[in-house]
Amino acid sequence: MSDNIKRRDFLKGATTGVGLGMLGAMGVYSYSPLRKKYFPETVRKMTDIGVCKSVKVTNVSETSWFENSVLMGDIKGAGGLLVNQYDYNWPPFGNGQGLGKGSYQDGMDKIKHLLPDKVDEAWDICVKNCVHPENAGGFAALVEVEEMSGKKRKFLLDTGWSYAWTHECFKREGIDKMLLNREIEALFISHEHFDHFWGLPVTLKYDPTITLYIPEGFYSEGLQYIKDCGHTGKVVTVPIGLNPHIPGMATFVFDIPIICRVYGEQSMYFNVVDKGLVSVTGCCHQGIIQFAETAYKEIKYENDNFHGIYGGLHISPFDDWDPKYDDLVISLRNYDFDRIGCNHCTGVLCAKKFITAGYPVIEGTAQHRSKDKAYLGNGDIITFG
Amino acid sequence: MERFGEGFLEERKLVKRWSGPVPALISIVSLFAVFYATWWIFQDPRGYMRMYTPYVGYMYCRWWLIMMIWMVYIFNYWPFKRSWLESAHPLYKGIALTAVSVGILLLLVKGFFEGFLGNYGLAYFNPEQLEKLPGITSFFAIEYASLAILMFAAIASWLSPAWVVAFEEAPWEKMKQPAKGFSILMLTFFLSTLIYFVTMHPHMGILYHPWQYFTSIAPPYWEEFADTVSGNFHVGWIMCCTVVVWLVETIWERYPFNLIKHDWTRRFAAFFGIIAIALAMHFFFYFAQELTFGEAIRGTRRGFAPDWRWLHVGEMAIFLLVPALFLNFYFGNWPRKFSMPVNVTIRTLITIVGAVLLYIVYYRTSHLFLGTQKGISHPQQFPMIPMIWLVNLMLVQHWFMDNWPGWKLVPKTAEEIAADHVTHQAQIDEIKPTPRFGLGLGAGTIMGVVFFFVTVWALPFFYQSIDLIK
Missing domain, CATH: 1.20.5 (Single alpha-helices involved in coiled-coils or other helix-helix interfaces)
Structure with a gap:
C-alpha cells in the first residue's frame, strides 16, 4: 500500500x-x-434606586376593547397579528376604505386640525371613517408615589385608545383636573400599541406640555403622532435597560418585538420601604417572570422580596391559550409575590387560574365595564406600602 | 410497463444553458423573484391574501412541502408518464404539477383534516367545532386548528421522505406505482399518526380549560425533562429529523450509512441514525442558545422561555436546510472530486457557514422586506415560514421544472446511467476498514470532540461580536 x-x-x-x-x-x-x-454565575448588580414609602395605583381603565370577538374579527380580517397597527383602519387612523386599508397619514389628515383641544369633535370624525370605533377602550393608570418625606408625586402610565372612552374615564377619576392643575408630572408610555398610546390627545387636551417618557423602539408614525397631537412639552426616549427616575422609582425598557408591528416596552419598578419590589406594567410583553428576573439581577430592593404586581401581564390578552402560559401559572409560585393586582391583557382565564392556584390575587369590583372580579377593575385602587 | 417517474431524478441530466455561473445566477434570481411575488400574494401581512396569521400560512406552507414529497419521492410522479416528464416544457410541467400538488393539499386540509377528522374525531382539527367552545374567537379557532394540522405536517415531513431515504422504500421497492406509493403513504401516515398522538395531542389537550385529563396526558410526560409543558419540545427534534433526512439524502449522499452492506441493517441504521443525529442537533442547538442568549427561565415568555427555545431549535435547523439544498440543486453538490467522506465534510462546512450567514442576514434584514417584525422571539413570527416557502419553490424549480430557466433536461443514456452507478458504487467501495482508516477514525473522533468544546467556548464570544437586531 x-x-x-x-x-x-x-x-x-x-x-x-x-x-x-x-x-x-x-x-x-x-x-x-x-x-x-x-453558564456564567448570576451577578446581581444591586443598583440602588432608593426607596419610597408607598405606591398607589388607580385603575383609570384596563378595558382596552369591549368585545374580544370584534377585535379578533378585525385582526383576522386584516390579515392576522403581524399587520401594522396603523393599517387596520382602527380609530383614529381611519380613511373610510375598510378593514386593513387604513394609513396613518389618511387618518391624521382628517383630524389633525382638531387636536388636541377638540378631541370630541375629532372623535366624531373618527367614528365615521374607522372600523369598529365603538369597540375601542384603552389602558391608563394613575400612579401616585409617596416619597419618604411624605411628598406625593403623580404620574400617568399610558393614555388609552378611544378619545371618547379615555375622556370619560379621565373625568370619572378626576384625571382631567389633575392634568389641568399640572399635578401630574409626566406621562409614561409603556409601548406604542393602539390601546395604550392612541388616546394621547385626551391627555394633551388638558396638559399639552406634559413630559412624555417613551421607550426606545417607537416607529416613525408614533413619533409623528406625538407632534401631530399638539404636544409642546419634552419627549424623553428612554433607552433600553434600567432608568432610575425618582427615589424608589425606576423604569426598565425591554427590547422586544410585539404584535401589530410594535417594538419595545417600558415597565415600572418601585422599591417600597419594608415591603420590597413592586412592578407596575402596561402590558408586560416581556413576561412577568422575565420582569421579576430582571429586577433580581439589576436592582437592590427591600428584604429581597417581590411584594406586588399591578397591570396587564400579557398572558392571554385575547382569551387565547397556549401550554406555555401554563408554564407561567406553574412557575409564578417561585417568585412568591405578596399581592397581585392583574387585569387588561392578563386574560380572565389566567387570572382565574392564578386564583385556583392559590396566588394572592386582589379581586376587583367589576364596575365601569370591567368584566370579572378576578380583575382589578376600572376605578379600583391598589396600594402597596 | 410504464415507469412513470421512477428513477427520474437520478436519470435526468441537467445541462446548463450557458457556461459559467450564469445558469445558477439566473435560476436563483428567478427563484427569488417568484419567492417575493408569491410571498406578497399569499403570506405577507401587507400583501394580498395575508395568510401569515401566522398559523394558517404556516400550515399550508408545510403541507405543500409534503405534497411535493409525496408526489415525487413516494409516488414517483405517478400518474404522470415518463415521456411527458421528459418532453413537456418545464414551465408547463411546473404549472401542471404545482396545480396538482395544491389540489391535493386543499383536499387533504379541507377534506381530510377539517372535514373528516375535525367533524368525526378530534374537534380541534376543525375551526367550526372549536368555535362552539364558549369564549373562543373565530380567529383563534382557526389558529388552533391550523396549529394541530401543522403539527401533523411536521411529523409527516420527516417520516415521508425518511421511508424513501432510510428504508429505501422497503419492503415495496420492487412494487409498481401506484401500489408502491400507496403502501408507503399508508405506513408513513400511520406512523405519523402514532407519533402525533404521543407528542402533539397532549399539547392540544392542555389548550383547553380545564386540562383534558381524560382524553390526553396532562401535564404532559415531558414536562420535567424539557422544563415546559409545551409540545414545542417535540417540534424541535422533529424539525431536526426533517432537516437531517435531507442532509443525508443530498450533501451526505447517504454516507456513512451506505457503507453497510446488509440491506436491513443499513436501513434501520439509517432510520434510527437520522433520529440520533437529529437529537444531537436538538440538544446542541438548545445549549447553543443557553450559551448565547442566556439560561432559559421557565414561565417567562419569548427569548428566555424554554418552549420558545425548543421551537427555535427547529428554526435553527431549518437554516441548515436552505444552503444544503442550494448546494445540491444549483451547484451540483460541489465538491465531487474527493473521496466521499471528504466531499461530505466540505459540503457540511459550507452548509454550516451558509446557515450561520443566512441566520444573521435573516434576523437583521427580513423585517425590511417580508412585512414581519424585527426581533428574534416575536411570538407570532416563525422564520420557518419564509424558509420553507423558499424551499418549496426550490423544489418546484428543481423537481417540477428541471432547474429552468438556467438548465435544461436531457435524458441520460443507459450507458450514462450505468456509469453513474458504477462511479457511485466505486466511491463507496473505496472506503475500506483498513488500519489507517481506523486510525484516522479514532483521531477524527477525538478531534470532533475537541471541536465541539472549542465551539462551545467560542459561541458566546461570537454572539457578542455580532448585532443581530439593529
Whole structure:
C-alpha cells in the first residue's frame, strides 16, 4: 500500500471521525447537567434606586376593547397579528376604505386640525371613517408615589385608545383636573400599541406640555403622532435597560418585538420601604417572570422580596391559550409575590387560574365595564406600602 | 410497463444553458423573484391574501412541502408518464404539477383534516367545532386548528421522505406505482399518526380549560425533562429529523450509512441514525442558545422561555436546510472530486457557514422586506415560514421544472446511467476498514470532540461580536 493511499485512508477515517465525535459530543454533553458549568454565575448588580414609602395605583381603565370577538374579527380580517397597527383602519387612523386599508397619514389628515383641544369633535370624525370605533377602550393608570418625606408625586402610565372612552374615564377619576392643575408630572408610555398610546390627545387636551417618557423602539408614525397631537412639552426616549427616575422609582425598557408591528416596552419598578419590589406594567410583553428576573439581577430592593404586581401581564390578552402560559401559572409560585393586582391583557382565564392556584390575587369590583372580579377593575385602587 | 417517474431524478441530466455561473445566477434570481411575488400574494401581512396569521400560512406552507414529497419521492410522479416528464416544457410541467400538488393539499386540509377528522374525531382539527367552545374567537379557532394540522405536517415531513431515504422504500421497492406509493403513504401516515398522538395531542389537550385529563396526558410526560409543558419540545427534534433526512439524502449522499452492506441493517441504521443525529442537533442547538442568549427561565415568555427555545431549535435547523439544498440543486453538490467522506465534510462546512450567514442576514434584514417584525422571539413570527416557502419553490424549480430557466433536461443514456452507478458504487467501495482508516477514525473522533468544546467556548464570544437586531 503506497503512502498516498495510506494518507487518503487516514483522511477518510479522520473526516468521518470528526463528524462522529462532534455529533456524539453534541448528543451526550449538550443537555447533560455538566453543561451548566458553562453558564456564567448570576451577578446581581444591586443598583440602588432608593426607596419610597408607598405606591398607589388607580385603575383609570384596563378595558382596552369591549368585545374580544370584534377585535379578533378585525385582526383576522386584516390579515392576522403581524399587520401594522396603523393599517387596520382602527380609530383614529381611519380613511373610510375598510378593514386593513387604513394609513396613518389618511387618518391624521382628517383630524389633525382638531387636536388636541377638540378631541370630541375629532372623535366624531373618527367614528365615521374607522372600523369598529365603538369597540375601542384603552389602558391608563394613575400612579401616585409617596416619597419618604411624605411628598406625593403623580404620574400617568399610558393614555388609552378611544378619545371618547379615555375622556370619560379621565373625568370619572378626576384625571382631567389633575392634568389641568399640572399635578401630574409626566406621562409614561409603556409601548406604542393602539390601546395604550392612541388616546394621547385626551391627555394633551388638558396638559399639552406634559413630559412624555417613551421607550426606545417607537416607529416613525408614533413619533409623528406625538407632534401631530399638539404636544409642546419634552419627549424623553428612554433607552433600553434600567432608568432610575425618582427615589424608589425606576423604569426598565425591554427590547422586544410585539404584535401589530410594535417594538419595545417600558415597565415600572418601585422599591417600597419594608415591603420590597413592586412592578407596575402596561402590558408586560416581556413576561412577568422575565420582569421579576430582571429586577433580581439589576436592582437592590427591600428584604429581597417581590411584594406586588399591578397591570396587564400579557398572558392571554385575547382569551387565547397556549401550554406555555401554563408554564407561567406553574412557575409564578417561585417568585412568591405578596399581592397581585392583574387585569387588561392578563386574560380572565389566567387570572382565574392564578386564583385556583392559590396566588394572592386582589379581586376587583367589576364596575365601569370591567368584566370579572378576578380583575382589578376600572376605578379600583391598589396600594402597596 | 410504464415507469412513470421512477428513477427520474437520478436519470435526468441537467445541462446548463450557458457556461459559467450564469445558469445558477439566473435560476436563483428567478427563484427569488417568484419567492417575493408569491410571498406578497399569499403570506405577507401587507400583501394580498395575508395568510401569515401566522398559523394558517404556516400550515399550508408545510403541507405543500409534503405534497411535493409525496408526489415525487413516494409516488414517483405517478400518474404522470415518463415521456411527458421528459418532453413537456418545464414551465408547463411546473404549472401542471404545482396545480396538482395544491389540489391535493386543499383536499387533504379541507377534506381530510377539517372535514373528516375535525367533524368525526378530534374537534380541534376543525375551526367550526372549536368555535362552539364558549369564549373562543373565530380567529383563534382557526389558529388552533391550523396549529394541530401543522403539527401533523411536521411529523409527516420527516417520516415521508425518511421511508424513501432510510428504508429505501422497503419492503415495496420492487412494487409498481401506484401500489408502491400507496403502501408507503399508508405506513408513513400511520406512523405519523402514532407519533402525533404521543407528542402533539397532549399539547392540544392542555389548550383547553380545564386540562383534558381524560382524553390526553396532562401535564404532559415531558414536562420535567424539557422544563415546559409545551409540545414545542417535540417540534424541535422533529424539525431536526426533517432537516437531517435531507442532509443525508443530498450533501451526505447517504454516507456513512451506505457503507453497510446488509440491506436491513443499513436501513434501520439509517432510520434510527437520522433520529440520533437529529437529537444531537436538538440538544446542541438548545445549549447553543443557553450559551448565547442566556439560561432559559421557565414561565417567562419569548427569548428566555424554554418552549420558545425548543421551537427555535427547529428554526435553527431549518437554516441548515436552505444552503444544503442550494448546494445540491444549483451547484451540483460541489465538491465531487474527493473521496466521499471528504466531499461530505466540505459540503457540511459550507452548509454550516451558509446557515450561520443566512441566520444573521435573516434576523437583521427580513423585517425590511417580508412585512414581519424585527426581533428574534416575536411570538407570532416563525422564520420557518419564509424558509420553507423558499424551499418549496426550490423544489418546484428543481423537481417540477428541471432547474429552468438556467438548465435544461436531457435524458441520460443507459450507458450514462450505468456509469453513474458504477462511479457511485466505486466511491463507496473505496472506503475500506483498513488500519489507517481506523486510525484516522479514532483521531477524527477525538478531534470532533475537541471541536465541539472549542465551539462551545467560542459561541458566546461570537454572539457578542455580532448585532443581530439593529
